[in-house]
Amino acid sequence: MSEFTIKGHRGIGPTVAGPALVAQDNFSARYDLDRIKGIFSRPTHKLVGQNYVGCVLVLNVAKGGVATSWMLREMASRGMAPLALLLNSANPIMAQGAAFGDVPLMDRFETDITTTIRTGDWVRVVPEQGIVVVRRD
Amino acid sequence: MPVRLTDEENAMLAGAMGRPRQWAIQQQVSVAGFFDAPDLVPIAHVHMMADTESLGVAGVEFLEGFAREPEATRRMRVPTVTDPRGTDFKAYQRLRQTETMATLERRAIDAFRAMGVMMTDTCINYQIVLPPVLGEHLAFGDTGSVIYANSVCGARTNYEGGPAALAAGLSGRTPRYGYHLDRNRLGTLRFVVADQPRGWTDWGVLGGIVGRATNSYWKVPVIEGVATHPTSDELKHFGAALASYGSVALFHMIGVTPEAPDAKSVFAGPLPAPTVIDRRGFDAFYQSFRLSGDRLDVVVFAAPQLSLMETQRLAGLLQGQRVKAGTTLIACTAPEVKAAADRMGFTAAIEGAGGLFLEGVCFYQMYAREIGEAQGWKRLMSNSAKLVNIISGYGFEPVLADMETCVASALAGRMVR
Numbered sequence: 001m002s003e004f005t006i007k008g009h010r011g012i013g014p015t016v017a018g019p020a021l022v023a024q025d026n027f028s029a030r031y032d033l034d035r036i037k038g039i040f041s042r043p044t045h046k047l048v049g050q051n052y053v054g055c056v057l058v059l060n061v062a063k064g065g066v067a068t069s070w071m072l073r074e075m076a077s078r079g080m081a082p083l084a085l086l087l088n089s090a091n092p093i094m095a096q097g098a099a100f101g102d103v104p105l106m107d108r109f110e111t112d113i114t115t116t117i118r119t120g121d122w123v124r125v126v127p128e129q130g131i132v133v134v135r136r137d
Numbered sequence: 138m139p140v141r142l143t144d145e146e147n148a149m150l151a152g153a154m155g156r157p158r159q160w161a162i163q164q165q166v167s168v169a170g171f172f173d174a175p176d177l178v179p180i181a182h183v184h185m186m187a188d189t190e191s192l193g194v195a196g197v198e199f200l201e202g203f204a205r206e207p208e209a210t211r212r213m214r215v216p217t218v219t220d221p222r223g224t225d226f227k228a229y230q231r232l233r234q235t236e237t238m239a240t241l242e243r244r245a246i247d248a249f250r251a252m253g254v255m256m257t258d259t260c261i262n263y264q265i266v267l268p269p270v271l272g273e274h275l276a277f278g279d280t281g282s283v284i285y286a287n288s289v290c291g292a293r294t295n296y297e298g299g300p301a302a303l304a305a306g307l308s309g310r311t312p313r314y315g316y317h318l319d320r321n322r323l324g325t326l327r328f329v330v331a332d333q334p335r336g337w338t339d340w341g342v343l344g345g346i347v348g349r350a351t352n353s354y355w356k357v358p359v360i361e362g363v364a365t366h367p368t369s370d371e372l373k374h375f376g377a378a379l380a381s382y383g384s385v386a387l388f389h390m391i392g393v394t395p396e397a398p399d400a401k402s403v404f405a406g407p408l409p410a411p412t413v414i415d416r417r418g419f420d421a422f423y424q425s426f427r428l429s430g431d432r433l434d435v436v437v438f439a440a441p442q443l444s445l446m447e448t449q450r451l452a453g454l455l456q457g458q459r460v461k462a463g464t465t466l467i468a469c470t471a472p473e474v475k476a477a478a479d480r481m482g483f484t485a486a487i488e489g490a491g492g493l494f495l496e497g498v499c500f501y502q503m504y505a506r507e508i509g510e511a512q513g514w515k516r517l518m519s520n521s522a523k524l525v526n527i528i529s530g531y532g533f534e535p536v537l538a539d540m541e542t543c544v545a546s547a548l549a550g551r552m553v554r
Contacts, residue, residue: 009171010170010171011171012167012168012170012171026352030191030501030527030530031526031527031530032530033530034506041530041532042529042530043529044529061352061353061354061384062354062384063352063383063384065279065280065381065527066186066278066279066280066283066296066297066298066299067186067188067190067191067298067299067502068298069298069299069300069301070186070191070192070193070196070298070299070300071191071193073195073196073199073300074191074192074193074194074195074196076195077193077194077195078195089353089354089355090171091296091354091355091384092168092172092295092296092297092298092301092315092354093296093298095167095168095171095172096164096168096297096298096300096301097298097300099164099167099168099171099300100164100298100300100301105171
């Protein structure tokens with residue numbers, strides 16, 4: 001087992017820990033998700049068909065529409081939100097949605113987060129300190 | 138570095154001006170910290186995305202909580218207008234939307250009205266409500282309205298999602314970061330148009346091509362080589378697609394947009410190497426939205442909502458025609474445009490041909506997945522590069538073609554090439 005820490009910009013939301021779901025792809029709650037089933041539904045998304053609920057989602061950039069900021073809270077209210085979002089680059093919508101939905105969010109890491117973290121890694125996200133601790137078995 | 142607040146903002150944060158404004162400043166301080174905003178900037182008006190598909194029950198209950206607060210504490214401090222809703226009450230039953238959806242919509246409207254929000258229900262507010270002004274600070278929702286306000290009008294706004302726009306309306310300000318700051322409005326990428334776009338759909342395709350290549354909220358593409366002077370509708374399709382495919386909030390078009398009289402005005406240093414866009418690029422883009430076979434379920438004109446000029450052209454194409462049984466044609470516009478279209482006979486031409494002309498909604502913001510499943514729709518045709526980008530996530534198989542081809546297909550009941 002190995003453990004390492006990645007630094008990023010100070011984020012939003014509480015400290016959480018859970019399994020990572022990683023892809024070198026981008027993220028929009030409206031464009032990419034079936035929010036009722038809790039899976040990626042966009043046919044061209046690299047995580048299509050995969051369940052994201054309870055996972056620390058690790059993706060490249062935030063994209064697309066403004067709806068995500070309402071949607072994160074709505075998803076969280078049904079227990080269907082990702083546990084946290086780690087992006088190489090967030091946009092205002094993700095930050096606003098994270099603040100509104102109390103979903104942890106971090107971005108601007110010292111490395112490409114989508115290659116440093118692997119699906120299945122156990123990840124502790126500490127937005128207040130701007131760090132992510134990765135445990136790999 | 139914590140965000141600097143004025144005495145009035147500190148009073149809001151402390152709760153002295155009521156719970157809704159306290160919540161608003163708390164949200165804004167959190168976002169300001171994330172983006173290192175030095176302070177909050179006063180804004181002139183707000184455009185808020187508020188469709189119930191995104192709000193959900195949780196969002197509506199949240200709004201209703203504020204609507205129950207004392208009137209003096211819950212009213213918007215600056216004029217606030219809305220993006221399309223989720224339901225057109227005159228048409229929801231024909232679309233097989235449910236009573237649950239309509240009821241949720243009515244609850245949301247009641248809550249917004251109690252807060253002094255003006256239900257304009259449009260994403261083309263910059264064309265029909267109040268055009269933004271050069272240098273004006275705003276808080277706009279809907280990526281298409283943001284990119285138009287920033288780029289075509291030279292106003293200043295970030296993407297403000299629904300809760301952030303609500304916060305901006307309640308506090309009368311927004312965090313000063315991103316496109317409120319001069320330093321972030323310079324060009325970062327350069328594109329040269331070698332073959333000119335022809336019509337609205339081509340302009341959307343050009344936006345899609347630049348958007349796919351830009352793919353970042355924080356990059357500002359600069360477009361050179363546009364030989365014509367594009368119309369508001371052409372720039373609307375261009376911007377909406379650019380924002381949709383690339384999450385882009387600001388572009389400059391040399392000789393067209395107000396901050397870009399020439400290339401040296403928008404680049405800080407040497408010009409970056411250009412990416413050339415020619416007809417092959419347009420063709421390849423259309424090709425990425427082609428399907429085999431000609432089966433067709435639904436033709437949609439939306440995203441953005443139609444202007445009066447687009448409505449006039451659609452009505453002209455449908456006048457005296459008949460949409461083939463088994464195929465549905467839907468067009469979406471703003472209530473103000475719909476009222477004008479009613480007066481001018483355009484609605485009669487569209488609905489006389491069997492089309493559905495909806496007001497105050499936009500196709501992808503009105504429970505497209507649920508409607509598609511209830512109606513058995515899968516194969517969709519549209520002239521909107523933005524819509525075909527979004528709608529596959531809702532279970533549709535989209536094809537992109539110009540308005541004339543889309544109408545010909547609706548009349549034939551199959552995808553015409």
